[in-house]
Amino acid sequence: MADVSQELAARVCPCAAAVAGRVYPVPRPERLADDGFSAAVVREVGDVLAGFGFPAIEDDSPDWYALSWCLWRFVYGYGARGRHGADGGSAGSGGASGGAQC
Numbered sequence: 001m002a003d004v005s006q007e008l009a010a011r012v013c014p015c016a017a018a019v020a021g022r023v024y025p026v027p028r029p030e031r032l033a034d035d036g037f038s039a040a041v042v043r044e045v046g047d048v049l050a051g052f053g054f055p056a057i058e059d060d061s062p063d064w065y066a067l068s069w070c071l072w073r074f075v076y077g078y079g080a081r082g083r084h085g086a087d088g089g090s091a092g093s094g095g096a097s098g099g100a101q102c
Contacts, residue, residue, distance in 0.1 A: 025075060037071070037072060042068045043059065045071060
């Protein structure tokens with residue numbers, strides 16, 4: 001089962017903005033101080049997951065930071081270079097090579 005999940009993750013990019021009907025990603029705020037994205041958003045999503053029986057996500061834990069990063073990428077897209085980046089370049093140009101993918 002894990003092999004199937006990894007294969008699907010390699011083929012599906014949730015950061016693809018060109019898919020018909022998507023509202024996200026939204027434009028990033030010019031100043032981070034104007035950003036509605038906060039620790040409270042991450043905490044609320046973690047609480048929803050815990051409410052459905054998934055393990056609780058503790059503040060300032062590796063899981064909290066991973067969830068935060070994935071939510072940021074979902075909301076604002078992935079601005080780095082590479083396969084999942086705004087430039088649509090190859091994985092060898094940065095971004096997607098070697099890191100965890102959302």
